[in-house]
Amino acid sequence: MAQASVDYHEEEIDEKPFDLHLTMRLLAYLRPYIWWVGGSFVLILCTSFTQQMGPYLSKIAVDDHILKGDWQGLHKIVLILVGIIIIQFFLHYLQNYVTQIIGQWAMFDIRGKIFAHLQTLPLSFFDRTPIGRLMTRNTNDVDALNEFLTDGVVVMFSNVFTLIAIASFMFWMDPYLGSVVLVLVPVMFLVTFWFQHRMLRAFRMARSRLSRINAFLQENISGMPVVQLFNRETRNMNRFKEINDRYLDANLESTFYFSLYFPIMEMLATGAIGAVIWYGGGQVLRAEIEWGVLVAMLQYIPRFFRPILEISERYAILQAAMASSERIFELLDTPSEPTGGAHKQGRILGEIEFDHVWFAYSEGDWVLKDVSFKVLGGQSVALVGATGSGKTTIISLLCRFYDIQKGHIRIDGIDIQDWNVEALRNRIGIVQQDVFLFSGDIEGNIRLSNRDITKEQVQQAAQDVNADAFVQQLEKKYQEPVTERGSTLSSGQRQLLAFARALVFDPDVLILDEATANVDTETEVWIQQAVARLMQARTSIVIAHRISTIRSADRIIVLHKGELREQGSHEELVAQNGIYQRLHHLQYASGNTSQ
């Protein structure tokens, strides 16, 4: 049920014709299990054959024993049959099991591969791809592949073998009577494909209309206040009726074909029985065939029905799998973010230099224009500027979430391109405005999945940033569960947790996006203290909103529309006749009493 809400918007085109290249790539996932696959094919061969032994053995029983009054022979046949169905039981079970397990292994591999690959993709990828879509890749699409690899391929073969086995037995017994198959099977296939084609079309239409219904429902449920506020009840009800009825129409169409199809197939099989009894009966009368042949034939004919049906069903699965695999491979083929150069370093000084940096998220749309500044190790820098001035971008570039187009960024004098990306990020600690908490507990949210960090270190860090106090008041303290997005904690508390997280990783460069949210006065004081503690003895770059933070920074950088307009200490900037001076002036003119 969990996946129900994921995918209502994605619809329509989820079928694709057979594609050899995709299929080969898919089958490559079975390579590690090649022996198992081979084994499962052998099992399929055996089971399709043993399954069809029954009627043939009853022919022998009838002709050689029952009609000849041979009691012992009959008992022998019965014993053989008992043996066969027992062996058949185990073989069949084994075949089902092995086939499905192979599929599960392959799914396990693909799922793991997708997840691991997602971890390496650049942020720009996540900027433009909705999470819901990625979720579908890792869940629904993978499941579609499972159906393809197990049910699709295997069942298809098993059904073909079954058909071959039945036909062989029939021809073996009597080529003339057996040739009824040559008429029956093609006719059944024709009927099946005629209907399957129409049923599938109606079915596909129904499915896309159903996802329309679901999307509409989902939207109306989430937006119910808006629906009600704008008096849309009647009109939306009518809309719903309309799409609900359209879905009904599509379903009735598929129901119609469905209602015709099965009875026709049944009629063909029964009609064939009529034909066999007439023609075969004559043969028996003329003593051209034995009784048993007729008896066995009558048992074989209804058995054609199911394999044919299943083959045609598999074709639809195959098409769906093609579309899914294409989407999955497209994701896996998305290039990873660069791992960067070879440079690694333990502690760093934290010297940062932006040297004529130009950057745009999308071509031509410059977000940073020729920005140059230098931060010495241990210095604190406040970035000041309006929304959209490029502050957040500078932070992202420092972590190398994106690559710049022109200019250089150097850290400890080494070009950021030459740094190993993970080694670089290991030295940088970042606290974002919108604190993201993982579901788990408080401790896990501070040390993340880094097991080298001890409980004591976590608690120490929490104490240092004033988070310990509120954590101690929680029922389970550091083991208190945290839900996704941390809805049980206030925004101030979440900030403090994020500070503790940054501190416990002990970075050489701290990047802080100061939160603008209004928190209560007490928390506000705690936050300010924590920020001061965090900035001690390391290079820090702060997107500052609080005047206190700005004033206490060693250097202030004023950004405006992607350009660096002013930089210097508070005193220097106030002395300049510029933006900062104007800001500062306004602050006092309006009677600033804070701090």
Add this chain to the structure above:
Amino acid sequence: MNFIKPFWPYLKNYKARIAWGVLMVALAQVASSAIPYMLKLAVDAIEVGLESESKDAVLSTVAFYALIIVALALVQMAFGMGMRWQIQATSRYVENDIREQYFRHLLTMSMKYYSQMPTGDLMSRATHDVNSIRMFLSFGIRMLFDAAIALTLGLTVMCFIDWQLALYALIPMPFLTLAMNRVAGRINTGFREVQELFADISSRVQENLSGIRVVKAYVQREGEIETFEKLNRQYLNKNKRLIGIESIIRPLAFLLSGTSLIIVLWLGGERVLSGQISLGDFVAFNGYLTKLIFPIILVGWMIDRYQRAIAAMRRINAILEEKTDIEDADDVITPEEIRGDVELRNLTFGYDKKTVILDNLNLKIPAGSSVAIVGRVGSGKTTLGRLIPRLIQAGAGQLLIDGIPVEKLPLQVLRENIGFVPQDSFLFSDSLRENIALGVVDPTEEDITWAMETSQLLNDLGDFPQGLDTMVGERGVTFSGGQKQRTALARAVIRRPKILILDDAMASVDTHTEEEILRRLKVMMAGRTTIIIAHRISTVMGADQIVVLDGGKVVELGTHDALLANNGTYAEMYQRQQLNQELSEI
């Protein structure tokens, strides 16, 4: 017919269809049950004919039976088609009706209800549960009748031929049904476990992707992969266990049905040998058994389907029986016109008994004036905004419009006179035009243009590929936060409401545009009431009265200048915001 009772309220509209369907099931089954008997007659005729001289006469007898078989096959087909059509179509109609009623009901439920009921839950009832019901009604009912009639007729004929052999042949059948039932139960448990783990995996992935910035910044890639790997392996193992059980179904069915056939071959063969039954009887037995195996295998499956359908029906009824807490009173007062006076009289409100969100508020907002409400996160601003259009409601008589308690006003009238712009500016995936015209019937082109101009959306129109017909949302253009808010504003102003409520509705609009909007709103809202809830001082400073809420209480009240002079919470807020304010105005 007790088993059908839970579904009867929906089925009863289709009595005729069902009756026809059941009748045709019976007729089709009669025809099909006659076929093995015809085979028997044919085989018997051949057997006799082997000894007789006139082979031609025998042949024509056989041909006659063969023709009857074909005729019966045609009859079976005709009724089979009719029966499937009647019953399957009924299940589709019922599905349609249930869904319609479900949505009709949802439309009446209040915000409080939706805050407690997760969307995913409501959705899964509308999808999975409706589907379970439909599955049972289409296949379940048909198979049930089919199996019952097939069993009765088949058994009767078999007993008529040789009742002892019939009993022997059926020995494995109860085991089969029993085993299937047990397996189905275990599969259900296994399946639920798999589904639960699947949900865990999904939320794990979802979380990882939502927090990808943190994962990257703190270089947590390996740890994340490890955690995922662990879940993935658990999922694999649960699946393996499920497969271990599931894989047995078919082999088991073949084993037990095969046993029946062997018994017939063995004991039936002996009886043919000793002349107790004819070869034709033997053939007929085989025919009947083959016919019965499938329905018997399905009994377990049908029981399972039935239980699921019952559970699903219960889950849907649970929703339908829920009463809304906000609806028209019996003694509604319908005023000729709403002027827009709003008054709070000792207004106290909490979402549950423990917490108080609004604490004894008293406030008069005269028609035609504007009031701004400011305060920290959680101070009760949004709650206050929601009380006015009765999205939620406080005790009787605490909130009055034009002197009438809101709960006495017809919801329709009340809401028609209110333009509400909520915090999250929810837009529908429909065209921009439809989104703006949401709350008005057939607006003119001028109306829409005017609303877009008022909300400063008109300048953006050029950015949308199909203009007003551009689709909003995932399947169309993704609007920026500011565009969304301005669209939400446009759809509120186009109603030319007597009371306009903006709940933090311009947070993503830049100050310059905001100023422009406020200027236009002032003109438009002359003589109408405006209630602005906001964080930004720039948004609220022009209001006639500014209310500062804290902890559900009014802590300050007055004009911008008066409050600044007061040097309290408002003044503090103002100073804190100054920097951002000035920066964005450079």
